Amino acid sequence: MxxxxxxxxxxxxxxxxxxxxxxxxxxxxxxxxxxxxxxxxxxxxxxxxxxxxxxxxxxxxxxxxxxxxxxxxxxxxxxxxxxxxxxxxxxxxxxxxxxxxxxxxxxxxxxxxxxxxxxxxxxxxxxxxHAEIEKPRSLIILGGLTGSGKTDILPYLQQLGQQSIDLEGLANHKGSAFGSIGLPPQPSTEHFENLLGTALMESNSQQPLWLEDESISIGRVHMPKPFFEQMQAAPTIVLELPHKLRVQKLAQEYCRTNEAILAAAILKIKKRLGGLATKEALAAISDGDMEKMVEIALAYYDKAYTYELAKKQRMLPLSLQSINPEENAGQIVHFAKQHKLL
Known part of the structure; x- marks a missing residue:
């Protein structure tokens, strides 16, 4: 039967x-x-x-x-x-x-x-x-300029007893022109929703959930609008790290990437960078000067993220002096408790 x-x-x-x-x-x-x-x-x-x-x-x-x-x-x-x-x-x-x-x-x-x-x-x-995605939740958003190490921090938050979902991990994309480098093909938006819904079902809706700040699109995947609106309304801890540390971190990541792939990523944002900056970035890649290439790209990405950040309803800046994700996770949890987010 x-x-x-x-x-x-x-x-x-x-x-x-x-x-x-x-x-x-x-x-x-x-x-x-x-x-x-x-x-x-x-x-x-x-x-x-x-x-x-x-x-x-x-x-x-x-x-x-x-x-x-x-x-x-x-x-x-x-x-x-x-x-x-x-x-x-x-x-x-x-x-x-x-x-x-x-x-x-x-x-x-x-x-x-x-x-x-x-x-x-x-x-x-x-x-x-859809019902799971639309359910009201207590969210805490981890924000910060590109290279702040937000994604790296999420698993260490879990080690400290917090619950988090890596949206970029579900989307197989890091959310920029460089976001697909070294990652498998992206799922469809429908399947991304399935992965997100499953992760939400496995979480405790009565406890705060940590997420990295994202735009409504992660590569070619679109976030469900009701969930994105909840994220926009949630408190955002904005990580503030020295510019030099962010450049060094990103340069170290990209130095292992094929030159042609990096050049293609720069060309995707050519219109936003402008002709001269694009030419300089491509020359830096050719010379193996990853820090210079990152500096040029960050000029655009920092401006774009700062503009989006202004739309947030509640921002809490947190200054950090290290790129160590385990150390930073501890400081972030302590900061969240101080501000009664936990």
């Missing part, structure tokens, strides 16, 4: 059991439950064929076409599911909890698996994600 479960039960079971997402590969790639395995009942082309038949000929002809495609592969589906679920218990979902997941659940149940089917499918999961 197939066990039909709601989204909350499904997510609880997903912590221990494999999740089979039977939607087409393109659907999965656009966004999926982070724990799910892509287990498509139809490939992208087959899904299009069945969908067209449904629109043009109706339900029954589409079902027959679907069965013709599904039938020859039933044995393979059972074998592949067995590799993922050694104890023969798993979870299945499609887009709305309709025919695709129903057919797969029936097959695997017939083959002896204990199957839990998600009511409402991936659509129910997306509704759960």
């Amino acid at each position: 197939v066990n039909s479960v709601n989204i909350q039960e499904f997510l609880e079971k997903a912590k221990k059991l494999p999740v089979l997402d039977v939607r087409a590969p393109k659907e999965y790639e656009t966004g999926h439950i982070p724990a799910a395995h892509s287990f498509p009942i139809f490939d992208d082309e087959q899904r299009a064929v069945v969908g067209t038949a449904y629109k043009q000929q109706g339900h029954d002809p589409a079902v027959l076409i679907g069965l013709d495609l599904f039938g020859p592969r039933m044995s393979r589906f059972v074998k592949e599911a067995g590799k993922l679920a050694k104890n023969k218990e798993l979870l299945v979902h499609c887009w709305r909890g309709g025919m695709r997941s129903g057919a797969m659940a029936w097959l695997l149940n017939f083959a002896g698996f204990k199957v839990h089917l998600l009511q409402g499918g991936y659509k129910a999961y997306r509704q759960r994600v």
Whole structure:
């Protein structure tokens, strides 16, 4: 017997059991439950064929076409599911909890698996994600000019008993023209929301949550507007570090990067830098003078960030004299307690 479960039960079971997402590969790639395995009942082309038949000929002809495609592969589906679920218990979902997941659940149940089917499918999961993202929270934002080491500090805050989410880590981007260097491809905005929603579900909404200050776009990923608005309204601890330390930190990071990649990043902001500054930055890269290249880029980024910072509702400046993230995390927590943020 197939066990039909709601989204909350499904997510609880997903912590221990494999999740089979039977939607087409393109659907999965656009966004999926982070724990799910892509287990498509139809490939992208087959899904299009069945969908067209449904629109043009109706339900029954589409079902027959679907069965013709599904039938020859039933044995393979059972074998592949067995590799993922050694104890023969798993979870299945499609887009709305309709025919695709129903057919797969029936097959695997017939083959002896204990199957839990998600009511409402991936659509129910997306509704759960949006509800989590829109939930009011106590946020503390870690701000500061580029090179202040904000991202590096987050894990040390966790070591001090604080909870944090690395938004740039979820987005696979550091938020500037240089932000994609050395990182995997970015997720879609939809899947970024899924990753954020999952991280929020795993946090305690009754405790403060630390986040690095971000613009509404992190590379090509867009932050959910309700969540971004909460961030804008939250208190922001603005880290103030000596300019020289920031330049040294960034130069050290970029000295390991291919010259062509750095040059391409500079060219992305050519219009904002201006022709002369761009030419000087490219020459600095060619000469291996990373500090000069960083100085030129920071002239733009510092001005842009200062402009955005002025939109904040509550800013608390904190002067730091070190780039050591562990040491700075301790000072930041102490500062937050002094200002009754914790």
